[in-house]
Amino acid sequence: MPELPEVETIRRQLKEVLVGKTISKIEVLRAKSFAGDPKSLIGRKIKDIQRKSKVIEVSFEDHEKMVTVHLKMTGQLVFVDGEMRVSGGHPTADWVNGLHSKHTRVVWTFDDGSKLFFNDMRVFGWMKLVERTQELKNSRYQVPDVIDKDFTEDYLFNSLKKTKKPIKLILLDQNKIGGLGNIYVNDALFMAGVRPERKTDTLEKKEVSKLHKAIVKVINLGIKYGGASASNYVQVSGLGGTYQDHFLVYKREGLKCRDCESKIQKIKLGGRGTFFCPSCQK
Ligand SMILES: [Zn+2]
Structure with a gap:
């Protein structure tokens, strides 16, 4: 599953190439992958590509509707303009091979002949045509993302004070804090010197301050390296981000x-692999 840095990476890349393009055709090859009537987008010009939490938002000039995209486990977006490509999301050979492939679910064609492919092997991801005003009521808008300005030390301190659960579970709770997934939360807790099982109400203000800085730093490192690529795809040379070469504790047990x-230890917490250093984290 891509985390915030992976989604932010493809958002930035797509923004460079998609803004200003006019849609001439949308083919939905798998009904489940696109909600809404794609015909209403024909002739629309792309105004911006934004992101909130792990959802990419495509907006259009003079249009109240936008398209939201969630890549889920295996979704990927590949923009093709002649020899030029921009690929993001789940890194597979479809990033570089001829398209469409058997995993292509939706194809956007622009009036200059360039195309955007939405590939999704397991079909958990989606594109949705939604009303902007309705979308702003979505729960992902009710909390700040960890790279938003309103994710402050005070915000973190107050969200933690209200519970007595293990710190890692609260940091992963998207109803409290947006955008932290299992990779970056493990590394942020290591950087802050805090054990993942620590109960949130035992954290001192000083520790929360350190944790806040660590979260922001780790997410920005993830973005800097273009996100992380799942280990089973690393051998597809040159594909995906390289944050996996910089993991602090994640997947480093032993x-x-x-x-x-x-030695880094691994435990299960909330059903997820949890990694920490028994000496550096208290
Ligand atoms: Zn250590």
Whole structure:
């Protein structure tokens, strides 16, 4: 599943190439992958590509509707303009091979002949045509994303004070904080020196302050490296981001801590793999 840095990476890349393009055709090859009537978008010019939480939002000039895109487990967006390509999301050979492929679900064609392919092997992802005003009521708008200005130290402190649950579970709760997934939460807790199982009400203000800085830093590192690629695709050379080369504790169980002699341990917390250094994290 792509996390915020992976989604932000493809958003930035698509914004460079899609803004100003006019749609001439939309083919929906799998009904489940596109909600709404795509015909209403013909002749529309793309105004902006934004993101809130892990959802990409495509808006149009003089139009109240927008298209939201969630890549889920295996979704990918590939823009093709002659020899030029922009690929993001789940990294597979479809990033570079001829399209469409058997995983292509939706194809947008622009009036200059360029195309945007939405590929999704397992069909959990979606494109939805929605009213902007309705969409703003969606729960993802009720909390700040970790890279938003309103994700402050105070905001984090107040969200943690209200519960007694393990810190990691609260940080992953998208109804409290937007955009942290399993990779970056493990690494942020390591950077802050806080054990994932610590109960939130035991955290001192000083620790929350350190944690806030660590979260922002780790997410920005993820964006800097273009996100992380799932390990089973790393061998497809050159595909995907490279944050996996910089994991601090995530997927490093049994390996030496980057800061001390201890070995990284793995436990399950809330059903998810959880990684920490027993010496550096308290
Ligand atoms: Zn350590």
